[in-house]
Amino acid sequence: MALRKKQARVTIRTVAEDAGVSVAAVSKVLRNAYGVSAELRAKVEVSMQKLDYRPLAVARGMRGQTYTLGILLPDIRNPFFADIMMGVNSALERTQYQPLLGISQSASSIELALVDAMNDRQMDGLILVGPRMLAGELAVIAERTPTVLIGHHPPEQSNFDAVNNDDQLGATLVVRHLAEMGYRRIAFLNQLLDDSERALVTSQREIGYLAAMANIGLGSHARVIRALQTPRETQLAARHALQSRSPPEAIFCWTDFIALEVLSVARDLGLRVPEDVAIVGYDNTSYCDLAQNALTSIDQSGQVLGLQAARLLVERIDGRTAPEHFIVAPRLVVRASSSGARRKVPAE
Amino acid sequence: MALRKKQARVTIRTVAEDAGVSVAAVSKVLRNAYGVSAELRAKVEVSMQKLDYRPLAVARGMRGQTYTLGILLPDIRNPFFADIMMGVNSALERTQYQPLLGISQSASSIELALVDAMNDRQMDGLILVGPRMLAGELAVIAERTPTVLIGHHPPEQSNFDAVNNDDQLGATLVVRHLAEMGYRRIAFLNQLLDDSERALVTSQREIGYLAAMANIGLGSHARVIRALQTPRETQLAARHALQSRSPPEAIFCWTDFIALEVLSVARDLGLRVPEDVAIVGYDNTSYCDLAQNALTSIDQSGQVLGLQAARLLVERIDGRTAPEHFIVAPRLVVRASSSGARRKVPAE
DNA sequence: CTGAAAGCGCTTACAG
DNA sequence: CTGAAAGCGCTTACAG
Numbered sequence: 001m002a003l004r005k006k007q008a009r010v011t012i013r014t015v016a017e018d019a020g021v022s023v024a025a026v027s028k029v030l031r032n033a034y035g036v037s038a039e040l041r042a043k044v045e046v047s048m049q050k051l052d053y054r055p056l057a058v059a060r061g062m063r064g065q066t067y068t069l070g071i072l073l074p075d076i077r078n079p080f081f082a083d084i085m086m087g088v089n090s091a092l093e094r095t096q097y098q099p100l101l102g103i104s105q106s107a108s109s110i111e112l113a114l115v116d117a118m119n120d121r122q123m124d125g126l127i128l129v130g131p132r133m134l135a136g137e138l139a140v141i142a143e144r145t146p147t148v149l150i151g152h153h154p155p156e157q158s159n160f161d162a163v164n165n166d167d168q169l170g171a172t173l174v175v176r177h178l179a180e181m182g183y184r185r186i187a188f189l190n191q192l193l194d195d196s197e198r199a200l201v202t203s204q205r206e207i208g209y210l211a212a213m214a215n216i217g218l219g220s221h222a223r224v225i226r227a228l229q230t231p232r233e234t235q236l237a238a239r240h241a242l243q244s245r246s247p248p249e250a251i252f253c254w255t256d257f258i259a260l261e262v263l264s265v266a267r268d269l270g271l272r273v274p275e276d277v278a279i280v281g282y283d284n285t286s287y288c289d290l291a292q293n294a295l296t297s298i299d300q301s302g303q304v305l306g307l308q309a310a311r312l313l314v315e316r317i318d319g320r321t322a323p324e325h326f327i328v329a330p331r332l333v334v335r336a337s338s339s340g341a342r343r344k345v346p347a348e
Numbered sequence: 349m350a351l352r353k354k355q356a357r358v359t360i361r362t363v364a365e366d367a368g369v370s371v372a373a374v375s376k377v378l379r380n381a382y383g384v385s386a387e388l389r390a391k392v393e394v395s396m397q398k399l400d401y402r403p404l405a406v407a408r409g410m411r412g413q414t415y416t417l418g419i420l421l422p423d424i425r426n427p428f429f430a431d432i433m434m435g436v437n438s439a440l441e442r443t444q445y446q447p448l449l450g451i452s453q454s455a456s457s458i459e460l461a462l463v464d465a466m467n468d469r470q471m472d473g474l475i476l477v478g479p480r481m482l483a484g485e486l487a488v489i490a491e492r493t494p495t496v497l498i499g500h501h502p503p504e505q506s507n508f509d510a511v512n513n514d515d516q517l518g519a520t521l522v523v524r525h526l527a528e529m530g531y532r533r534i535a536f537l538n539q540l541l542d543d544s545e546r547a548l549v550t551s552q553r554e555i556g557y558l559a560a561m562a563n564i565g566l567g568s569h570a571r572v573i574r575a576l577q578t579p580r581e582t583q584l585a586a587r588h589a590l591q592s593r594s595p596p597e598a599i600f601c602w603t604d605f606i607a608l609e610v611l612s613v614a615r616d617l618g619l620r621v622p623e624d625v626a627i628v629g630y631d632n633t634s635y636c637d638l639a640q641n642a643l644t645s646i647d648q649s650g651q652v653l654g655l656q657a658a659r660l661l662v663e664r665i666d667g668r669t670a671p672e673h674f675i676v677a678p679r680l681v682v683r684a685s686s687s688g689a690r691r692k693v694p695a696e
Numbered sequence: 697c698t699g700a701a702a703g704c705g706c707t708t709a710c711a712g
Numbered sequence: 713c714t715g716a717a718a719g720c721g722c723t724t725a726c727a728g
Contacts, residue, residue, distance in 0.1 A: 357721090359720095359721055359722080360721065360722060360723095361721080361722095371721095371722085371723095372723080372724085374722095375722070375723055375724090376723095378722090378723095379723080381723095403721085403722075404720090404721055404722070406720095406721085406722090407720070407721035407722040407723090408721080408722055408723075409722085410720090410721075410722060410723080411721095411722060411723040411724065412722075412723050412724085
């Protein structure tokens with residue numbers, strides 16, 4: 001008298017029997033494989049519909065694909081990643097692929113463990129957002145599973161695809177804008193990184209920042225502040241810089257998220273923004289638009305990045321091996337945090 | 349000459365041969381099943397280590413568990429969910445379970461599709477955060493898969509567990525606080541919901557708000573504003589309310605996220621906060637602490653909610669069937685957005 | 697305590 | 713174009 005759960009699952013075999021065809025035939029219809037007549041396909045589709053058949057991804061994965069894509073996010077707190085996910089979702093909407101997310105909390109050890117966990121679950125492909133891993137580790141991962149990176153500038157030759165905005169250009173746009181507004185002591189607030197992380201977008205922004213400062217003759221005013229990306233460490237670094245003997249006139253932060261913390265510190269110190277100090281972020285997340293923030297930022301079109309990454313990944317799963325690198329142009333969005341103040345143009 | 353990929357995967361059979369035992373024995377060690385001698389276990393563990401064996405979750409799932417838990421988030425943009433995830437992760441850290449996230453964008457149709465996708469992937473259990481589904485749909489889901497809800501108050505009898513903060517009490521704390529500060533025309537800004545969504549936390553907050561207003565004699569001042577949770581709709585509703593003939597003196601928003609939009613509108617309208625209008629949120633997310641927001645809010649300990657949900661889910665997977673409902677006490681965190689103004693205590 | 701065999705629900709060659 | 717059979721890597725009864 002086994003009552004519930006005993007309503008025998010609808011499998012590919014049930015469908016085959018109902019349609020009066022072989023199991024292999026149903027499998028072919030499922031995969032849109034070639035070599036099935038229109039009539040057979042129609043019969044099978046009717047039965048699938050009637051029986052409300054759902055293929056078990058886990059079983060498909062034993063021989064073929066799981067139709068599951070693993071998305072690795074460093075940090076769910078940064079709203080920029082929501083934009084990326086919107087793009088990924090819309091690219092995958094009409095496909096059989098289902099994106100599933102893992103959160104690494106920006107720790108490379110967790111990243112590696114997550115990739116292992118995703119491999120154990122036979123993900124068909126991986127999108128890694130801002131990974132902290134070493135180049136060698138990335139190569140090993142991509143060797144096994146089709147992989148696309150977002151926010152990580154790859155070496156010349158790689159076995160994965162990459163999608164980025166032009167981070168050096170983005171930083172250049174910020175520096176030029178601030179210089180035009182009359183700011184000279186422009187600092188860059190970056191994450192605390194080690195040498196293995198030069199490929200990260202934030203390093204690229206730093207390179208662009210330093211080059212732009214030099215190019216417009218402000219090289220001697222360039223100053224990079226580094227802090228772990230916790231609120232506490234960020235605030236300490238900002239407070240320290242703003243209270244130093246020769247405080248920056250403007251602080252360009254590697255992401256909006258951090259810029260909001262700096263804005264908070266400036267307010268706490270009684271500084272006027274942008275009169276006493278200008279603040280600029282990166283990513284143009286939704287928070288920039290709020291009147292209490294009015295944060296100048298660089299729009300790098302997170303949605304486009306996500307969409308392109310998903311598109312490239314599916315291509316790669318389908319067999320492409322030549323690496324592609326998709327680059328989006330950054331766009332400066334000026335708001336009150338860096339504009340409107342009456343500053344005199346620097347003497348020189 | 350098949351070169352790469354041909355390095356034959358290490359399977360349970362490889363391990364069995366290496367250890368000189370049966371495949372079944374390795375499986376038992378893997379599952380910590382009873383009936384294996386210490387020596388056999390030791391031998392197997394040495395071989396697993398040596399061969400760097402990783403069981404394929406997908407294959408395990410064919411007969412047993414996949415050791416994968418599906419977490420359904422309505423919206424990755426609300427930073428409150430990051431707190432929940434920290435709790436989930438820490439509860440699962442030392443287990444074999446891997447949480448994987450799906451984002452529903454607050455649409456019940458996507459929620460249902462996501463649950464289907466997760467079932468196709470044989471998730472061992474589900475944590476649904478703030479689901480919009482109907483009670484009947486939830487019951488069907490929980491019948492099939494062990495399920496825990498966060499932020500959704502369940503009916504008396506249910507076949508799933510629930511973890512919540514006491515939303516009615518939270519709303520009461522806010523109303524009392526605002527009344528004490530001298531505000532009388534206190535409005536509540538809620539989502540636009542239909543009747544089937546009474547179980548949602550926001551509805552519970554509304555009930556608590558209305559009851560508290562009545563209890564302290566402000567019933568005639570109670571006013572519920574409803575808006576879709578897009579920035580645009582939220583701003584329109586806030587603007588409309590604040591510019592009406594008898595604008596609210598305080599606006600209590602169902603979540604921080606929305607309160608920040610209202611704060612922005614108030615600033616845009618040239619209103620002083622909290623002198624002209626007080627604003628209060630819910631969730632006490634990290635943004636509340638920023639000086640430019642200084643948002644009074646209710647802390648409902650997202651981390652604790654996530655931790656307890658994961659704990660209850662594992663218990664349920666292990667066989668518990670009696671439903672549990674875990675409730676966290678809300679805590680009011682007062683900041684400048686509702687305090688510090690010199691308001692006279694209401695006449696009566 | 698230990699192991700040989702069947703089976704989970706699919707896909708993949710391979711015949712017909 | 714169609715199908716019977718083997719197999720993916722595990723777990724589950726069931727014998728021994």
